[in-house]
Ligand SMILES: *[C@@H]1O[C@H](CO)[C@@H](O)[C@H](O)[C@H]1NC(C)=O
Ligand SMILES: *[C@@H]1O[C@H](CO)[C@@H](O)[C@H](O)[C@H]1NC(C)=O
């Protein structure tokens with residue numbers, strides 16, 4: 752059963768073209784208080800909306816919890832993220848700007864906030880962890896990003912979507928009320944938490 756299905760999937764992908772996405776430049780938010788886990792400024796990538804999508808905003812959260820290990824790598828360090836990715840990342844899936852692959856959101860403003868926080872954007876600790884030389888200021892990163900987005904148009908959004916995958920999906924659950932409170936009553940605000948709920952239990956990999 753699996754083989755014909757796989758072939759069918761591959762054929763339909765070939766017929767439709769490959770969802771390769773468009774490359775979007777990674778930028779740093781050089782605000783003084785917001786810092787990623789390794790002390791580098793937090794990173795984002797922004798693809799502006801167009802056509803009848805100009806009043807619609809999609810904020811996507813990428814995030815991990817294993818701060819200590821991952822901050823040594825691109826997932827937790829803006830500096831390493833930019834050097835490893837050569838300065839840009841592909842926007843795919845719900846971030847794709849081609850209506851064939853992303854019919855509902857392709858022309859929305861799309862704003863991806865990267866890893867580098869380590870706590871689902873909840874931590875707000877002034878002191879640097881001296882043992883590991885890490886900074887836990889995710890809540891400040893989230894706030895600084897929102898402050899950046901509201902004046903450039905998100906404050907008057909007709910539709911606003913907060914989404915995230917994995918730990919970013921957890922961050923979406925944790926931030927949804929706070930996100931909704933940024934908007935006028937007339938703005939339609941929705942959330943997509945993709946694999947964002949973690950059950951307390953033994954890890955199946957253990
Ligand atoms: C979207 O992707 C399809 C399939 O690859 C392609 O044929 C089409 O030209 C693309 N549309 C735009 C506007 O780039
Ligand atoms: C995006 O960048 C990658 C790596 O540099 C490159 O291989 C790819 O062709 C680029 N995609 C587009 C759509 O330009």
Ligand SMILES: *[C@@H]1O[C@H](CO)[C@@H](O)[C@H](O)[C@H]1NC(C)=O
Pocket residue numbers: 789790791884
């Ligand atoms: C701690 O990290 C900062 C970057 O935030 C770096 O400048 C400094 O050299 C590091 N200190 C140690 C002891 O590794």
Ligand SMILES: *[C@@H]1O[C@H](CO)[C@@H](O)[C@H](O)[C@H]1NC(C)=O
Pocket residue numbers: 835836837
């Ligand atoms: C970045 O550029 C280097 C050197 O040109 C190349 O080897 C590497 O594959 C590139 N990485 C990506 C993610 O495109």
Ligand SMILES: *[C@@H]1O[C@H](CO)[C@@H](O)[C@H](O)[C@H]1NC(C)=O
Pocket residue numbers: 773774848849850
């Ligand atoms: C998608 O974004 C890329 C890079 O910014 C751009 O070259 C391309 O024209 C865009 N596609 C559409 C359909 O707007």
